[in-house]
Amino acid sequence: MRFIEFFTANIRNPNTRKAYARATVDFLSWCETRGVTALPAIQPIHIAAWIEELGESLAAPTVKLRLAALRHLFDWLVVGQVMPVNPAQAVRGPKYSAKKGRTPVLSPEEARQLLASIPTDTISGQRDRALIALMTYSFARVSAAVNMKVRDVYTQNRRLWVRLHEKGGKLHELPCHHTLEAYLHDYIEAGGFGDDGRGPLFRTVARGTGQLSQAPLARQDVHTMIRRRAAAAGIETAIGCHTFRATGITAYLKNGGTLEKAAHIANHSSTKTTQLYDRRSDDISLDEIERILI
Known part of the structure; x- marks a missing residue:
């Protein structure tokens, strides 16, 4: 119930909810294929490996967003005493700095x-x-x-x-x-x-x-x-x-x-x-x- 509440009671913006849900599903599916089937078993090394794989195919801002989704989710679960610690807290995302956006512009x-x-x-x-x-x-x-x-x-x-x-x-x-x-x-x-x-x-x-x-x-x-x-x-x-x-x-x-x-x-x-x-x-x-x- 605490997990469900994170996406319903805690997140009000529907776009944020979709983005965070997509990131969570992707990470938990990745964990399942590697034999990690319980939330307390997730360690920082698992998240770091997942982030490393994402960086090979996705842009840095997207990777940082997905890491942020996990940090917020695990923070919520720690407060609810579902997990002892937040395994995503110690994981660093890719460096990214932009002075100009990448959005295509028309004349x-x-x-x-x-x-x-x-x-x-x-x-x-x-x-x-x-x-x-x-x-x-x-x-x-x-x-x-x-x-x-x-x-x-x-x-x-x-x-x-x-x-x-x-x-x-x-x-x-x-x-x-x-x-x-x-x-x-x-x-x-x-x-x-x-x-x-x-x-x-x-x-x-x-x-x-x-x-x-x-x-x-x-x-x-x-x-x-x-x-x-x-x-x-x-x-x-x-x-x-x-x-x-x-x-x-x-x-x-x-x-x-x-x-x-x-x-x-x-x-x-x-x-x-x-x-x-x-x-x-x-x-x-x-x-x-x-x-x-x-």
């Missing part, structure tokens, strides 16, 4: 090309254009976007605003860029759900009908949609949901925005996190490389 021209390429003669096209624009112009995380209700788009001071449900239960409210405002208006009007305040904003399309359902889009659906729309627009970069957050932040900073304001819009607690999305140096590097005139 402003590519972002406009993608938005313009989405056909708007269907409700799914209206939805996809509004969703991509939301993540680009408000720096919204995909999880915050898909969790939005219709009532989270509202008018204030004669301007459309959005209310994002961010990590940790935080609410983040922002005015809409004029382009985003137009796309959201078009989508909500075409969907005909403006009075359904408690309903999901971004909905799936019911199979065989071409009409919106009452079910919200899942993050995986958004990722698949983005890849499909990018391929149709002729964009070769392997983009994902986070691409638009990084694209928006970089474009904002290129046009004179400050790092502090960018952090506020992105709802980052530290500007150090925002700096990971700042890809202005990519252009500088490319310009310098082109100086090699051979």
Whole structure:
């Protein structure tokens, strides 16, 4: 019961719960194949060997996340007197330091090309254009976007605003860029759900009908949609949901925005996190490389 409580009562964020559960299942399966079949039998050497194997196929941040999952789990079990000590506490993860994120970023021209390429003669096209624009112009995380209700788009001071449900239960409210405002208006009007305040904003399309359902889009659906729309627009970069957050932040900073304001819009607690999305140096590097005139 203590083990189950860790994933239910202790962890509230569903994304964290999935990541920690995936790491735990992977480690316990690894232990089982090596004859370690009881929790008290797990030793630091087992965790160290598992981490070493993970490092051969996974990136350092992923390995560190999985080690953190075990540390938190075993801490919880130690407090509950299920295990005598935390075997993961003494294990060191791989060193990792990054000043720039690895998220693929689109140029402003590519972002406009993608938005313009989405056909708007269907409700799914209206939805996809509004969703991509939301993540680009408000720096919204995909999880915050898909969790939005219709009532989270509202008018204030004669301007459309959005209310994002961010990590940790935080609410983040922002005015809409004029382009985003137009796309959201078009989508909500075409969907005909403006009075359904408690309903999901971004909905799936019911199979065989071409009409919106009452079910919200899942993050995986958004990722698949983005890849499909990018391929149709002729964009070769392997983009994902986070691409638009990084694209928006970089474009904002290129046009004179400050790092502090960018952090506020992105709802980052530290500007150090925002700096990971700042890809202005990519252009500088490319310009310098082109100086090699051979």
